[in-house]
Amino acid sequence: MDWNQFDAALAKCGAYTVYADSRAAAGQTLCAMVRSATDKKLAVAGETTGFSGERCGEVLLCPLSVENARVMMELFPYTKPCSHKNRRFTLGLGDRLGLATPGQLRAIAGYDVFPVLAQQSIRELNLTGRTFPEVIAAAAFGVFQAGYRDGYGADGDHLKTKDEIHYALESGCTMITLDCSAHINDQAAEYGPQERQQAYTALPADLRQKYESKYLNRALPIVGELDEAELQRIVLVFSKAIDHAIDCWNYIAQTAHHEVDFELSIDEARAVTAPAEHLVIAMELKDAGITPVSVAPHFTGEFEKGIEYQGNLDQFAADLTVHQQIADAFGYKLSLHSGSDKFSVFPTLHRITKGHVHVKTAGTNWLEAVRVMAKEDPALFREAFQYALAHRSEAAKYYHVTTDPATIHNIDLLSDVYLPELLDLPASRQLMHICYGVLLTQPWFHQRFFRLLHEKEACYYAGLEHHIGRHLLYLTAD
Numbered sequence: 001m002d003w004n005q006f007d008a009a010l011a012k013c014g015a016y017t018v019y020a021d022s023r024a025a026a027g028q029t030l031c032a033m034v035r036s037a038t039d040k041k042l043a044v045a046g047e048t049t050g051f052s053g054e055r056c057g058e059v060l061l062c063p064l065s066v067e068n069a070r071v072m073m074e075l076f077p078y079t080k081p082c083s084h085k086n087r088r089f090t091l092g093l094g095d096r097l098g099l100a101t102p103g104q105l106r107a108i109a110g111y112d113v114f115p116v117l118a119q120q121s122i123r124e125l126n127l128t129g130r131t132f133p134e135v136i137a138a139a140a141f142g143v144f145q146a147g148y149r150d151g152y153g154a155d156g157d158h159l160k161t162k163d164e165i166h167y168a169l170e171s172g173c174t175m176i177t178l179d180c181s182a183h184i185n186d187q188a189a190e191y192g193p194q195e196r197q198q199a200y201t202a203l204p205a206d207l208r209q210k211y212e213s214k215y216l217n218r219a220l221p222i223v224g225e226l227d228e229a230e231l232q233r234i235v236l237v238f239s240k241a242i243d244h245a246i247d248c249w250n251y252i253a254q255t256a257h258h259e260v261d262f263e264l265s266i267d268e269a270r271a272v273t274a275p276a277e278h279l280v281i282a283m284e285l286k287d288a289g290i291t292p293v294s295v296a297p298h299f300t301g302e303f304e305k306g307i308e309y310q311g312n313l314d315q316f317a318a319d320l321t322v323h324q325q326i327a328d329a330f331g332y333k334l335s336l337h338s339g340s341d342k343f344s345v346f347p348t349l350h351r352i353t354k355g356h357v358h359v360k361t362a363g364t365n366w367l368e369a370v371r372v373m374a375k376e377d378p379a380l381f382r383e384a385f386q387y388a389l390a391h392r393s394e395a396a397k398y399y400h401v402t403t404d405p406a407t408i409h410n411i412d413l414l415s416d417v418y419l420p421e422l423l424d425l426p427a428s429r430q431l432m433h434i435c436y437g438v439l440l441t442q443p444w445f446h447q448r449f450f451r452l453l454h455e456k457e458a459c460y461y462a463g464l465e466h467h468i469g470r471h472l473l474y475l476t477a478d
C-alpha cells in the first residue's frame with residue numbers, strides 16, 4: 001500500500017483530515033494521525049498487527065489509547081520518551097490536558113532545547129484523574145502528530161516514595177524527580193543552640209562521627225569551613241532526606257529497565273537552601289556513587305504559581321551563582337521549578353548557568369487553554385470562573401498562593417472582550433491556575449471544555465507557540 005491508496009481508503013471512512021506531518025511508515029505499516037469534527041484517531045493501514053480499533057475497509061481507525069500508543073512507540077521509536085543526559089538545556093512542559101504537545105513543539109522549533117513533554121506529579125495525576133501511562137501516551141501521540149523526531153522526556157515529577165517511583169518507571173518515565181521534603185526536618189532549622197545541641201546528641205554516634213570527620217576542621221570547596229553549629233543544623237535538617245535519596249537511587253539502579261535521569265528536588269523545603277546545605281548534600285550523594293542529572297534547590301525569593309518572580313533579582317543572582325559553582329563542581333545542572341511566567345529571572349538564569357539548566361513549567365500550558373475558552377466560549381468561561389471562585393479554598397490547599405481573591409474583578413460587570421484579560425491580572429490568573437483540578441473533575445466542564453479545545457485546536461497551538469516561545473526567548477537571552 002502507498003499513501004495514495006491510504007488516502008483513497010481513508011476517504012471512504014468519513015470526513016477525516018490527515019495531519020500531514022504525522023505520516024510515517026515502518027515495514028508494511030502506514031500510520032497517520034487523523035481528525036474528524038469530534039475526535040482524533042490513529043489511522044493504520046497495511047500491517048496492523050497489535051493495533052486495535054474500528055475496521056473501515058483497508059484502514060484501522062484506532063482510538064488514542066495507552067495500548068495503541070505502546071504499539072506505536074515500538075514501531076516508531078521517536079515517539080517513545082528517552083533520556084536527556086548530556087543535553088545542556090532541558091525544559092519541562094507539563095500538559096495536564098494531554099492536548100498541548102503539538103503546540104509546545106512548535107514553540108521549541110529553532111531552539112536548542114530538549115523538551116520533557118510528559119511531566120506530572122502524583123498530585124497533578126490525582127487532581128486531573130489521569131494515570132502516568134495516559135500522560136505518556138498523550139505526549140507520544142502529540143509527537144507523532146507533529147512528526148517531531150528529536151527526542152523528548154517523561155518526568156515522574158515530585159515523587160516521594162519507592163512505590164511512586166516504581167509506578168513511574170513501569171509506566172515509562174525516563175526522568176525521576178525525587179522530592180525529599182517529607183524527610184527534611186524543617187523545624188530543626190529553627191532550633192536555638194540548646195535545643196539543637198540536645199537533638200544532635202540524641203542522633204546515633206556513628207552518624208555524627210561520619211559527618212564530623214568529613215566536614216569539620218577543613219576547608220570545603222566553595223563554602224569554606226563549617227562551624228560546629230552549622231554542621232549540626234545541616235545534619236539535623238537533611239540527613240534523613242539524604243538517606244532517603246540514596247535509598248531511592250539504589251532502588252532505581254536495581255529496578256529500572258531503561259536509562260533514567262535522576263533529579264533531586266529540595267525546592268519544597270520550607271527554607272531557602274543555603275550553599276553549605278547544598279554542598280553537604282552534593283558531597284554525600286557523590287560519596288554514595290550518585291550522579292544526579294539535576295538538583296533543584298529552594299532559591300531565594302517567591303516562585304508562586306503562574307505569576308512573576310517576587311524577590312530581589314540581585315540577591316537571586318548572587319544565590320544562583322554559588323549554587324551553580326556547586327553544580328559545576330559535581331557535574332550536574334540546576335533545576336528551576338515553578339518556572340511558569342518567571343520572565344524577569346530567565347535572562348539571569350541563562351547568564352549564570354551558561355544555558356546549562358533544567359526549567360519546569362506546567363500550569364502556564366493549562367492557562368493557555370483557559371485563554372482559548374475566554375476568547376472563544378465566553379459563556380463557558382464565565383461559568384468556570386464563578387465555579388473556580390466558589391471552590392478556590394479547596395485548590396489553595398495544594399498550592400502556595402498569596403494573591404487576594406477579594407481583589408478579583410466581578411466578572412458579571414465585564415463584557416466578553418475583557419475576559420481574556422482576567423488571565424493577565426495576578427489574582428484572577430492564579431485563581432484559574434490552581435483550580436484546574438477543581439474544574440477538570442467536573443463532568444459538565446470537562447466535556448464542554450474538551451469539545452471546545454478540539455474545535456479550536458489551532459487557536460490553542462498558536463497560544464502555546466507564542467507563550468512558551470516567549471519563555472524560550474527570555475531563557476536564551478543574556
Ligand SMILES: [Zn+2]
Pocket residue numbers: 158265267268296337338
Ligand atoms: Zn518543585
